[in-house]
């Protein structure tokens with residue numbers, strides 16, 4: 001760790017992970033999502049080093065690397081690319097604004113668990129450099145360039161949800177985000193006697209990154225077919241279920257299922273917000289289960305470990321909702337559990353999961369917190 005030239009860091013940034021209550025795999029089709037920033041986070045410390053190089057240290061990985069600002073290229077090491085990509089895209093927007101810096105990174109966000117450690121890192125780097133070099137980026141610019149970094153340097157063609165939630169999250173609030181217009185509304189996260197817990201399957205199947213881009217392509221294929229008859233639609237989530245059903249015999253079954261899922265999930269998000277505003281938690285929870293069934297049967301991004309955990313809760317009347325969360329193929333389920341049964345539920349789920357898969361299940365208790373901030 002000798003390369004850090006100046007240990008007295010000037011800027012400290014905390015950048016959180018995110019949860020998503022409902023609205024999964026609809027962001028890149030212009031749908032509505034309901035995420036929130038959480039109290040688990042990445043802490044980044046920055047210092048100007050007055051050179052033309054950047055020295056990055058990951059305390060978790062116990063690794064460091066150097067970036068030459070004259071030669072910003074993709075790396076073979078995945079986590080480097082989140083940082084390289086953000087620097088590259090800041091320079092696209094504001095040429096030569098990033099100078100040499102030292103950065104130390106420390107995280108309590110579990111990797112590969114679907115709570116978006118990647119967006120937390122990207123947005124944390126963007127915010128830190130914005131502060132350190134007084135670049136003048138707006139929140140929306142930081143959100144967008146962080147997403148672009150993931151597309152071009154990491155290779156995941158993600159939507160905007162994660163970066164938006166990470167930057168714009170507010171303590172005790174959910175964000176209802178329209179991913180087409182980026183209009184958003186803060187919704188009080190009031191679940192009464194129910195508390196949120198994530199259950200981390202501790203599996204991250206290889207399919208996670210490759211199949212993500214495949215799903216995005218499949219949604220585009222569906223949209224292109226629909227546009228031949230209805231050119232007014234520019235995004236898949238705009239298409240009403242009734243219109244999608246007209247294509248049942250025209251589209252290949254798989255593509256039809258993807259499209260049907262997207263339009264239904266988009267509507268479910270809006271229904272869930274209505275239920276929450278009316279304090280109808282039973283309805284809210286029911287929609288979470290429906291979301292999971294859609295992700296399993298129509299969008300096919302779940303896996304046996306996630307399905308097992310959701311099924312495990314189905315008949316427990318103190319769990320009002322459960323579903324897989326994030327990109328899928330592993331990671332966490334999100335569960336709304338009555339506070340009186342919270343701890344016993346976690347113990348029971350752990351025991352059942354251990355027995356079924358011979359694997360540890362890790363609960364992640366989350367509180368809804370503010371987005372990326374300077375400390």
Ligand code: GLA
Pocket residue numbers: 023024025026027028116158159160161162326327328
């Ligand atoms: C990942 C992506 C997001 C979103 C979710 C699924 O987290 O980064 O853009 O598509 O998957 O909802």
